[in-house]
Amino acid sequence: MAKIKQNSPVLFFYNNSKKWLTKISKKESFHTHIGVIKHSDAIGKEYGSRLITNKDKYVYLLEPTMYDYVMKIQHGTQIVYPKDLGYIVARAGIGSGQKILEIGTGSGSLTSFVANIVKPRGHVYTFDVDENFMKIAEKNIKKAGVSKYVTQQNLDLKTAKTLPLEDMDVALIDLGDPWIVIPKVRQMLKGSGSIFAICPTMNQLEKLTMALVENEFTDIESTEHILRTIEAREGKTRHSFQGIGHTTYLCFARKAFFGRESRKFLEKSTTEKIKPKTTKKPVKKPTKKSSKKSS
Numbered sequence: 001m002a003k004i005k006q007n008s009p010v011l012f013f014y015n016n017s018k019k020w021l022t023k024i025s026k027k028e029s030f031h032t033h034i035g036v037i038k039h040s041d042a043i044g045k046e047y048g049s050r051l052i053t054n055k056d057k058y059v060y061l062l063e064p065t066m067y068d069y070v071m072k073i074q075h076g077t078q079i080v081y082p083k084d085l086g087y088i089v090a091r092a093g094i095g096s097g098q099k100i101l102e103i104g105t106g107s108g109s110l111t112s113f114v115a116n117i118v119k120p121r122g123h124v125y126t127f128d129v130d131e132n133f134m135k136i137a138e139k140n141i142k143k144a145g146v147s148k149y150v151t152q153q154n155l156d157l158k159t160a161k162t163l164p165l166e167d168m169d170v171a172l173i174d175l176g177d178p179w180i181v182i183p184k185v186r187q188m189l190k191g192s193g194s195i196f197a198i199c200p201t202m203n204q205l206e207k208l209t210m211a212l213v214e215n216e217f218t219d220i221e222s223t224e225h226i227l228r229t230i231e232a233r234e235g236k237t238r239h240s241f242q243g244i245g246h247t248t249y250l251c252f253a254r255k256a257f258f259g260r261e262s263r264k265f266l267e268k269s270t271t272e273k274i275k276p277k278t279t280k281k282p283v284k285k286p287t288k289k290s291s292k293k294s295s
């Protein structure tokens, strides 16, 4: 039975919109509209148990999951949300031990979620060009407890002369113009490795798809994921009034070998075979004079 102690991570849960993610620190208290939540009251209790505020409200002590860390992440940028995170992992077959390339760390939401899946033998190598976002991501990744499985680097792969990685299982791309990096990402991926790109607009999807075809990717699929919450109560269950509108589209593809190079080679060698090897003297066009002679 895991007991809560000093420094234990805890989600103080009142309801779906009122919950606080923290690390227990004996001397701290939260002053909330449902009363004061004293951290010290949680020490020694089992996860799942509850404490009572000075306004007689119950607060549950939940062990945080990766979902909680993502939903409570410090935003430096737009982030990828759980509704998309789950599909990305399922469709790309991300699993323990894999090597993941990520371009556009942002706030580190996707990084943390994926690192938690590939650990303990897998790793996420993530690149960004903005120092401020990288610092925010570093904090978020640390909070989520997955720093050991993540390497952050300030590098622009659009312009990089040498490629830092090879034989990656999956590449995750979240930047404005993902099509630019596709040829380089291809070189860093293993055969049949997967790509996922996060594209907030359809224009991006179009350009990206063209680049994927051009760079010999197959199984190309674009999707949008809509999550609808249901308020289930006896006799009056219905859709929630609140909901997330558009967030992003996702584009998936896998590295293939279309055989264009070998086709080019075949075409070249076939034409070479057909061409006569010895060059004959060019046949002179008959002049009016010579044609008269021969008749």
Ligand SMILES: C[S@@+](CC[C@H](N)C(=O)[O-])C[C@H]1O[C@@H](n2cnc3c(N)ncnc32)[C@H](O)[C@@H]1O
Pocket: 077, 078, 079, 080, 103, 104, 105, 106, 107, 108, 109, 110, 111, 127, 128, 129, 130, 133, 155, 156, 157, 158, 174, 175, 176
């Ligand atoms: C929308 S955010 C990524 C959000 C991230 N997926 C998350 O879930 O938190 C896009 C990030 O791409 C970064 N970026 C833009 N151009 C880049 C480039 N050429 N190479 C690497 N990162 C780049 C930006 O600095 C920004 O942090």
